[in-house]
Amino acid sequence: MNLHAIKAIYIFELARTWRTLFQSIAGPVISTSLYFIVFGAAIGGRFASVEGVSYGAFLVPGLVMMSVLTESVSNASFGIYMPRYSGTIYELLSAPVSAFETVIGYVGAAATKSVILGTLILLTARLFVDFSIAHPFWMVAFLVMTSVTFSLLGFILGIWADGWEKLQIVPMLIVTPLAFLGGSFYSISMLPPFWQKVTLFNPVVYLVSGFRWSFYGAADVPVALSLVMVALMMAICLAVVWWIFRTGYKLKN
Amino acid sequence: MQPIIQIRGLEKTYASGFQALKGVDLDIRRGEIFALLGPNGAGKTTLISIVCGIVRATAGSVTVDGHDIMRDWRAARSLIGLVPQELTTESFESVWATVSFSRGLFGKPPDPAVIERILKDLSLWDKKDTKVMALSGGMKRRVLIAKALSHEPRVLFLDEPTAGVDVELRRGMWEMIGRLRDSGVTIILTTHYIEEAEEMADSIGVISGGRIILVEEKAALMEKLGKRLLTLQLLNPLDAIPPEFAGYPLTLSADGRELVYSFDTQGERTGIAGLLRKLGDHGINYTNLRTEESSLEEIFVSLVKERA
Ligand SMILES: Nc1ncnc2c1ncn2[C@@H]1O[C@H](COP(=O)(O)OP(=O)(O)O)[C@@H](O)[C@H]1O
Numbered sequence A: 001m002n003l004h005a006i007k008a009i010y011i012f013e014l015a016r017t018w019r020t021l022f023q024s025i026a027g028p029v030i031s032t033s034l035y036f037i038v039f040g041a042a043i044g045g046r047f048a049s050v051e052g053v054s055y056g057a058f059l060v061p062g063l064v065m066m067s068v069l070t071e072s073v074s075n076a077s078f079g080i081y082m083p084r085y086s087g088t089i090y091e092l093l094s095a096p097v098s099a100f101e102t103v104i105g106y107v108g109a110a111a112t113k114s115v116i117l118g119t120l121i122l123l124t125a126r127l128f129v130d131f132s133i134a135h136p137f138w139m140v141a142f143l144v145m146t147s148v149t150f151s152l153l154g155f156i157l158g159i160w161a162d163g164w165e166k167l168q169i170v171p172m173l174i175v176t177p178l179a180f181l182g183g184s185f186y187s188i189s190m191l192p193p194f195w196q197k198v199t200l201f202n203p204v205v206y207l208v209s210g211f212r213w214s215f216y217g218a219a220d221v222p223v224a225l226s227l228v229m230v231a232l233m234m235a236i237c238l239a240v241v242w243w244i245f246r247t248g249y250k251l252k253n
Numbered sequence B: 001m002q003p004i005i006q007i008r009g010l011e012k013t014y015a016s017g018f019q020a021l022k023g024v025d026l027d028i029r030r031g032e033i034f035a036l037l038g039p040n041g042a043g044k045t046t047l048i049s050i051v052c053g054i055v056r057a058t059a060g061s062v063t064v065d066g067h068d069i070m071r072d073w074r075a076a077r078s079l080i081g082l083v084p085q086e087l088t089t090e091s092f093e094s095v096w097a098t099v100s101f102s103r104g105l106f107g108k109p110p111d112p113a114v115i116e117r118i119l120k121d122l123s124l125w126d127k128k129d130t131k132v133m134a135l136s137g138g139m140k141r142r143v144l145i146a147k148a149l150s151h152e153p154r155v156l157f158l159d160e161p162t163a164g165v166d167v168e169l170r171r172g173m174w175e176m177i178g179r180l181r182d183s184g185v186t187i188i189l190t191t192h193y194i195e196e197a198e199e200m201a202d203s204i205g206v207i208s209g210g211r212i213i214l215v216e217e218k219a220a221l222m223e224k225l226g227k228r229l230l231t232l233q234l235l236n237p238l239d240a241i242p243p244e245f246a247g248y249p250l251t252l253s254a255d256g257r258e259l260v261y262s263f264d265t266q267g268e269r270t271g272i273a274g275l276l277r278k279l280g281d282h283g284i285n286y287t288n289l290r291t292e293e294s295s296l297e298e299i300f301v302s303l304v305k306e307r308a
């Protein structure tokens, strides 16, 4: 195991975050705060409470998830796309570093950043609304697993994309809509029956539901199902990453 | 002693169907400077990229200090440093950070003293906190060299190290490469400048069209390649070369108006002065004289012909 390489990649990637601190951390925190102000404080008062939780508090887990999802994808995809684009990937390819070590370095850094971001958003949210966390262990578990899974997805995207447009279009056309329609702003039970069925095809629903359960003990789908879905998504992403390195797809001639 | 790099039957066909390497066998001796000389498109970069693990070979095998690059890739790659042909550098990192990153990537624990020595050797020390993108092209090239040396490799590949580098810097680069060799590092560099190979290398391999045409020690090769020609335009045509000049490597053109003398640029003396004096003594006068050297293209053509 080339631990020095993992550490080098990890530190390098986190340093990149540090350099772009405002864009990568402050930006999402500010925009999430705006959601709380608009939906939680301003409009939220007019909504009835959802499942016994005030609408403002109900929003918290979903908004955290939404930021974590989109930031994981964009951050991890950028991290691996950049060296491909600039050509510096030659160094990684010529180094005594295995696929597994590469993934731990890049995905680990992206996921770390997402967890930090999620935590900061939670802390910020506390300034606007009152909420409690019923199952802290599971809260952290869902946060970490989601960060890792979507960082893996971002890593795959960063290897697949062969232009800046593709790199941005996937988050814009797929991840953001799925996140918005994933039950961050509403409970699935509020939807008409047909859409309740359709929405179950959206993997984000399971994440948001499980994450919200860890806060308030209530969920749209059974929490075990949420866990199975996260594990499944992670397994699929890992399999794709493994295949990429085995075949050298888009990495080696 | 076992060669540090052993290449056998190496072939590469790119996805486009183009065959860039057509069966390369090559041994590189420990501790030497080996110049891979060949025109653009000959397959130099492809060959280097396969040894370094960036491109997959279609067939054949490579070992680095006895380690097969496929089966024993970790050990093989740990021994190698690569300076690529293109100036591909991180932009926003400082020189210090990017060189330290490379050391970690190659599995070595951090060692500020080593990085400091490398940066000082390459005259980059005062730039250590500068962002790479703020450096000139020549300095970026040196940053790439520093990155390649950061993990103290035993073998250093330099792909066209002096392309686009001005004459003065080129000399500095050559000196630095010489010092590296003295410290025991085996150096393989590619170039399409024959002077560069001539200046620096211990051995020279000529590659053309994906095949190694020949590998020789520099001295032997220069004897072959280093011939220059002195052409004298005669005032009065000759029927034949006078017998007094039998010992000289002279040829007479068909019309008898040009006398061509071939001489060795590597030799102590060219013998030109003596020849001209003797011609004068024998009353052979000339109206004009010019020297020419065989161009790289001519050399390649003659080498390929020789082999055929
Ligand atoms: N990725 C690639 N796909 C197809 N052909 C390639 C690729 N890379 C290089 N080639 C071709 O292979 C030949 C050798 O290229 P290269 O090894 O870069 O030569 P050199 O470094 O000697 O100039 C060239 O004709 C080049 O066009």
Ligand SMILES: [Mg+2]
Residues within 6 Å of the ligand: B044, B045, B046, B085, B159, B160
């Ligand atoms: Mg080349």
